[in-house]
Amino acid sequence: MNEYSLHDIQDFLKIFYFDSPSLLVTPIPQGEENQNYKIEVDDKFYVLRVYSQAHSTTGVRNEKEIEFELDFMDHVRQKGVPTAIPIKNHFGRQVSEILLNGLPHFAVLMNYINGKEALAYSSENARLMAIQLVNMHKASLTYGYSAVRPWPGDIVRSGLTFYKENREHIGLHRNELDALYNQVAEGYKVIQSLKLPVGIVHGDIKLENVLFEKNEISGVLDFDDYRESFLLEELTRTLMHDLDSVDRNVIRSGQLGVFYEVFRMDNNISHIQLRQMDTFLKARFLYDMAAYSKNGLTWLIEDIFTDLYIKKILLS
Template identity: 25%
Template sequence: MSQGQFTVVHSILDGADFIRKVCVHYPIGQVTECKLYKTGLHDTYLIITDTNQYILRVYRHHWQNQKAINFELKVLDFLRQHQQPIAYPLTRHDGKLMTEVLAPEGKRYVVLFVYPQGKVIKRKLDVVQSYLLGRSLANIHNYLDNFSHSYQQVTGVRKLNTRYLLDWSIKGISNVYPHLPEQIKFLKTTNLTLKRQIQQLNLPAIAPEFGLCMGDVHTGNVLFNNYNQVTWLDFEQCGYGWRIFDIAKFLQTSIEMKIDFEVRNCFVDGYQDVRELGDGELAAIPVFVKVAHIWMMGIATHMVGNVKGYADFDDDWLDTKLATLEQWSL
């Protein structure tokens, strides 16, 4: 006997429907194919036309709200207008940047992006590429100082503060590991220590030290072509915070990837060739590296039960992450 219809948490939508119901709203010509490319925090499809290729992103239901997505797209469109090297969204015939579709689990939002040229280099980053990335990030920060500040108070626009980066993250970790109270206690103690250190740094809350940040800066979110030209891919985590967090996020990921110290330093050198960091910002780097590490743990654990399964998050996962955190002495 049938048990009735089950609730859908996440569906994989048919590419043919995107051709018929979404792609027709864009000036891209005849679409010949729509292929599922990868899944994750959002589903990515490859759109192929007679003359070109595009990337179609389908945001997950309930992971990003409409205001946050709209904000991300406006930031990308602003940077496109200022000729910054980003993978930008295409505009529909009606001037909109996204399309709302009804999936079995509820509303989802769809955006069509240009197809970026180049290759992901991840841990193969060299000193020249690292330097160029640092320069590019600093230039983006400078341009974003001219982005409309009215968005800073809009509900739904991400604030890269300790409430989100630390408190929200530790809540996600605690929900997955309630049976490991000692480890959670260590995290909560670390949280308090980091907050106290950030407060003592007394970083300015005005530009250029504070402002709109990219959020998830790492070598997996950037492409290099054969001429070492950069294209940034992902602004999904963009929001307002201290710019030093963007630098620390790059360093945190690079350390975990075991990218050489010299290569990592070239990123900071490249950044400072465009905007010199203050003494307080330099002192804040090791603090925000730890913040970035906890934040990535938080994002991962918040995906458990929806994007990822529990099998990937055994006790060893947490112990390994905490061992790394302990190596970076407070």
Template identity: 25%
Template structure:
């Protein structure tokens, strides 16, 4: 879950939910930057996926830092270097949608790490209760947040908003106002122990819902354009990665997320970076 600037009005509802006792949140907490564990079982699963994609013989597999949703490995074969992603959170249909969209924009040259289909044309390898996707491996690093990196990511998100959502794509936002309202209903008895917080959550939910009556331009959104989901090399953006939360939604969604990711320094808005976006 993203660390949002704590003193901004648009983050109040998220912050208040985070402050609830853990048993009320239903949120799995992640530890620090652990490395994906590689054992014989996972090595075999990755080998099956690589073989299914016709990518040659595996020579070396290295665990990468754990993300919020998946487990990633760098895979070197006699044909090149690839990324193996063990999908742990998203349902199959959402994973297929991600691959479907990325394949639809491949010819555009948009900077991304594109999935590599199996030889049967499907994107997911199912083996030993695991779901594996293979991607291009993009060399580079997470950027420092500067006006220049903000500008480049802003331009990429702007370009992304102009690309057509392909027929058959159906993924919507992972969370919406109905989920927030349902949270208040299902947790009502527990929240009654915190009357001031409960009242504030109700007021802010109603306030947010009132703004949702405004019709906004819709299209494809990445939904998580933070620095750790971008790859830079020699100061240039070479890939926007981790499309696992992507969806069709109001384009303003990506504006807000990119602003949070690249418009702040030390939890405070940075005007020069915001202008660069």
């Protein structure tokens, strides 16, 4: 963050009556799309979230979408999911506008949540994350909404489409992946016939977006990828978020069973729904393999195909 940006932020914070000589602004490096800053004023801490001008997937960014995001955060917080609480500016609004380096952005000031990001999955933090996913699923089913941002398809349809469009790039293991494609296509027919539950999903649950403190989850962060989808998509993205990493991926770290155990124990997640998990996982795998092939990462594909957990769960 350069001095010009720092001056912009300090000037912007006056709409929250933050005009103290003790005001400190520190960039938080975490986050690939939006910018986050830790704000310290008079021994109190906050986080300023500055949104990118356009969402990386939808290409759209507007105040209504952010207000929807904050409203959903409030809803799940009331159901037991720890989320940040927005601070209203002196106009009584949660979403503000800020100029950074001369460019307009939307911004939200929130309370600071104490906690640290886990460096790798363990049985305990996998269990805690699974419980929060169940809580979010329950909350989504009781959340009343009339419209939500458009999104380019659920993960199964996206996986099938992307694989078909990029099959020409695939050299390694094409026969196995073609067979997997056929399995996913058949599984998608079953999913459509079952009419699995849909709702608002977080869309980006991973270790970087969860804070832990005293062996508990203290905060779930970054709801910017919220959308309406199958509730099982949330679980799928969590299980396979970093397929190229052993430590930061649930499946490759061997913690998949922990998630299944938690979901089986919850009465709102039916056995029929869980049985379709296989199709969701394989669709995500197809998408990733096509993406890696398209980008020439053949060494990564070979590494993943030799992984024992991948073989057992996705390639059996």
